[in-house]
Amino acid sequence: MVSFNPSILTLSAPEDGQPHLLGSCCSSCGKVFFPPQELCTECLQEGSIKEKALNSRGKVYSFTIVARESLAPPGFQVPYAYGYIDLPEGVRVLSKIVGWTPETLKLDVPGEMVLEEIRQDSLGQKIMGFRFKLV
Amino acid sequence: MRNVVVIGVGMTNFGKFPDLTVEQLGREAAWAAMKDAGVRPQDIQVAYLGNLTERRETGHISCVAQEVLMGVGVRGIPVTRVENACTSGSTAFREAWIAVGSGLYDMAMAVGVEKLTGRGAGPLTRIGDTIDGIAGFSPPGMWAMRARRHMAQYGTTLEQMAKVAVKNRKHGKLNPRAQYPKEVTVEEVRKSPMICDPLTLLDSCPTTDGGAAAILCSEEAAKRYTSKLIYVGAAVLKSGTYDSTRNIAINEIEKRAAQEAYEWAGVGPQDLDFAEVHDCFTIAEIVRTENLGFCKEGEGGKLVEEGTTQLGGKFPVNPSGGLLCKGHPIGATGVAQVAELVWQLRGEAGARQVNGAKVGLAHCSGGFIAQDTGASTVIILKR
Numbered sequence: 438m439v440s441f442n443p444s445i446l447t448l449s450a451p452e453d454g455q456p457h458l459l460g461s462c463c464s465s466c467g468k469v470f471f472p473p474q475e476l477c478t479e480c481l482q483e484g485s486i487k488e489k490a491l492n493s494r495g496k497v498y499s500f501t502i503v504a505r506e507s508l509a510p511p512g513f514q515v516p517y518a519y520g521y522i523d524l525p526e527g528v529r530v531l532s533k534i535v536g537w538t539p540e541t542l543k544l545d546v547p548g549e550m551v552l553e554e555i556r557q558d559s560l561g562q563k564i565m566g567f568r569f570k571l572v
Numbered sequence: 573m574r575n576v577v578v579i580g581v582g583m584t585n586f587g588k589f590p591d592l593t594v595e596q597l598g599r600e601a602a603w604a605a606m607k608d609a610g611v612r613p614q615d616i617q618v619a620y621l622g623n624l625t626e627r628r629e630t631g632h633i634s635c636v637a638q639e640v641l642m643g644v645g646v647r648g649i650p651v652t653r654v655e656n657a658c659t660s661g662s663t664a665f666r667e668a669w670i671a672v673g674s675g676l677y678d679m680a681m682a683v684g685v686e687k688l689t690g691r692g693a694g695p696l697t698r699i700g701d702t703i704d705g706i707a708g709f710s711p712p713g714m715w716a717m718r719a720r721r722h723m724a725q726y727g728t729t730l731e732q733m734a735k736v737a738v739k740n741r742k743h744g745k746l747n748p749r750a751q752y753p754k755e756v757t758v759e760e761v762r763k764s765p766m767i768c769d770p771l772t773l774l775d776s777c778p779t780t781d782g783g784a785a786a787i788l789c790s791e792e793a794a795k796r797y798t799s800k801l802i803y804v805g806a807a808v809l810k811s812g813t814y815d816s817t818r819n820i821a822i823n824e825i826e827k828r829a830a831q832e833a834y835e836w837a838g839v840g841p842q843d844l845d846f847a848e849v850h851d852c853f854t855i856a857e858i859v860r861t862e863n864l865g866f867c868k869e870g871e872g873g874k875l876v877e878e879g880t881t882q883l884g885g886k887f888p889v890n891p892s893g894g895l896l897c898k899g900h901p902i903g904a905t906g907v908a909q910v911a912e913l914v915w916q917l918r919g920e921a922g923a924r925q926v927n928g929a930k931v932g933l934a935h936c937s938g939g940f941i942a943q944d945t946g947a948s949t950v951i952i953l954k955r
Contacts, residue, residue, distance in 0.1 A: 501716035504766035566706040
């Protein structure tokens, strides 16, 4: 299996061998960015950006449940949910949300990022993406 | 910047016209504006055309602006296509204002046109291997997320949101060009099909085709064409700050755009007689009346509930019916807002007339980047 975008989602991180979202961290001012950036737009220091594996756990800042079939891209079934997820590093990630019910999906509920197959490519290889799963 | 005057406006009907081409829509609007102004094609020295969705798949791989304009006899001059999502048309208008105000040109035309039906274009959902694409994001979802935060932070209710639709449908019923000139009730809004929870179909603007155009010229040149001088007080454009953990219930980009527009025009929100505000969704009008300074932060729901913003109220918002009722042909919307401002200020708005209108504001925003807005424009016209 391969990541839908290896510069954003790694399927193996050095420390724990788990899949992680990849952000950028500026070694000069400490600002964390997601998605990754080549330049620190906070302090404009060149060459200071380092890759940073982000926390898997976060909480729902806001969400919606898509009910309209015409809005669903190929491979999506309505109803499906997505939202902005706040991670402890001070970044916010847009993610499809899984493991929810109309009763459990609320503002500020916690969860964690998990891997999910998005589709298979023409060679039958699984293309993996990330989802936020309520815990 | 020297004084710039809008001497002509034109607009097609807004609606679903699968058999009309983007050229036909754009040309109808452009020709109507030229006739309204009393100008010939050769009088126009520069032109800008706002459009979002024309591309290879729709048959226009490039230069759709030139293709539209050649059909009304506008050729040879500098022509530029402009894109800033939903505020493409307003941006085109602003470019025309700068072209004339700077002294480089004496007469400019701004056209906005969009064709969303008849070609299987589909909604503006993100697709592909991007963060937005794998989440299945589309613009109604952003507004649904904003609505949830606005409701949680300020106590805004779904009924208050529905009242925006009720109000704008009431206005739009008086607009001969509106897509849905038919009233709705709060109950009908809440019971209409869910789009992106909590936004329903009637909380959302429709899919629309249409065009609008405006002719701008210097104050001196304008006096040859009309005695009803409608001045451009301001045409401000801003982009977002893209702060990762911002409060999405406030669009600070709109506050910034409005503040600068008020400064340019030498007016404050209290000096406005009416406004056209980008009500792509009911919650959008609520949020924007706050950002534009028509009420305090968090009180946009109360504002519509009190009746302040309906025709006949203290400060009408969206007398044209807004996007919710009139429709939203994306590139055309900003220029159509200008047309409404001009008709109101000239006293030509018929049953929708805001009595004694002297100063009007048109706000439009577009684009979804990093939970922020890509572009926001505020235009102030006055007589």
